[in-house]
Amino acid sequence: MPKSFLDQLRTMTVVVADTGDINAIKKFQPQDATTNPSLITSAAQMPQYQEIVDATLLEARKELGEAAPPTEVVSLAFDRLAIAFGMGILEIISGRVSTEVDARLSYNTEATIAKAHYLISRYEAHGLTRDRVLIKIAATWEGIKAAEALEKEGIHCNLTLLFGMHQAIACAEAGVKLISPFVGRILDWHKKETGRDSYPAPEDPGVLSVARIYNYYKKFGYQTEIMGASFRNMGEIVELAGCDLLTISPPLLDELQQTEGELVRKLDPAIASHADIAKIPMDKATFEAMHASDRMAAEKLDEGIKSFSKALETLEELLKDRLAKLEEVTLSSV
Template sequence: MSKNLLEQLRSMTVVVADTGDIQQIEKYKPQDATTNPSLITTVAQMPEYQKVVDDTLAQAQKDAGANASQTDIGRLAFERLAVAFGLTILKIIPGRVSTEVDARLSYDTKATLDVARGIIKLYEAAGVSRDRVLIKIASTWEGIKAAEILEKEGIHCNLTLLFGIHQAIACAEAGVTLISPFVGRILDWYKKDSGKDSYPAPEDPGVLSVTEIYNYYKKFGYKTEVMGASFRNLGEITELAGCDLLTIAPKFLAELQNSTEELPRKLDAAKAAKMDIKKISMDKATFEKMHAADKMASDKLDEGIKGFSKALEDLEKLLADKLANINEAKAA
């Protein structure tokens, strides 16, 4: 019997579940999993997870103290809830879970460090080794510098909202464990900018960006792993077969599982090592110059941070409102 696309992909790429839904993770059994505020918001409203949410809120209210506002409790609850779902996910998967730092701190190195260390403490207090956790941080210069410090402390990082080669090089030189270039969001920008409705998969700008980053890393022997993310269609995934990791939403995992086409390897470390690629020396000035020159990366990083921040604010409001309802019910 022919192997389906998902089985073939797993033979050359680590498959990560881009969802916080425990049932979907149990169904597709990925190596790793990743979450973000939008995913957690969706899951937090599902009936089957209400006990986890209620218990987390109660503990956050207790730990925040009697004088804390519902907004403060909601903020603390998000961090606890992200870890609570992370702990649940780690019981299912053999690998690592990514847990995100507040995107509103993306340009604050010190604050990012404080929150990241706090997340790791929560995992370790629950008996989980830091080797099984990736701290998700936006790929700003300040975020990359925070990740460089965290990596030296043995706290592994997943640099997200990555759209340009300059971000990727800075991450590699900082010794970051993993990067998540956003394939689909790059495509979105180019479609809007060019007026095109679509691109053939091999010419997809997101695919080309990740391919360039992958080849650069393998050419110069960087240990940082490349995890393609944010897909818009199946072609983007199959064109990146051979990438270190791909984080894939359940919709596309199902499509991969239901297809038995042949899947050739597209990215190959051995071939990349022989390519003629120029090495770029990266410092803050070079990073900022390249970032300013790359309108797509500048636009999408800014948009992504705003989007993640809004999703977090929405989740905090949802949690604060839920807590108010719980307290009102208790007082009645």
């Protein structure tokens, strides 16, 4: 009986669901799952999750008291909501869930560490162990340094918004558990820069970037896991078959499930170990120099942090509106 691409992919790559939709995760049964403010914002607006949102807001209000301004209640509720979705996801999957630190802290090492401690403490308060959670942090130099400190405490991290080789090398040398290079966003930049409408999957700049990182890591024996992310089409996924992990949206998971044929492994540690690659020593000065010379990475990192920050602000406004309605109902029933 022919096997789907999704079934074959699972034999060579850990499949991760890129969604906050618990029902979608139930459908595709990935090993791991990852979320971000945009995904949680989308899920929070779905009717089936309104009860979770309301309960989280009311819990935050009760904890802070009636005198606390709505902005404080909503700030607390966002972190609690991320944990609530994370716990719901962990009831379904066997692996790990990634929970994101506020993107507005991306250039503040100490604040990132403090937020990570808080998130982990909430998971542990609900009986979940650290090995089930990845703290998601933007791959700025400050974020990488925060992750390095957290990893030494046994708090594992997923470094996101990763676009350049300098970011990947810095993460590996910091002992980061996992990185998420953004395939589709790299493609977007190159299409805009060149005016091209498309690239064949084997020539896709995002695919080539992840393959280069994969070969570098395997060549030099780094243990940091590589999770390709932000896919624009199935062809990109097919070209990265064999990558440690791939985080895939529900529509593309569905397309993979509906496609039959032979899926060929493209990335292989045995092949990478013989690759002719020069090692690049990494320190802050080298990182900053490489970042400054890589316009795509610099622009996409900045854009990504701003985008995640805006998504968080959108969610905060939604939560503020919902809190006002909940409190209005409570007052009218008194």
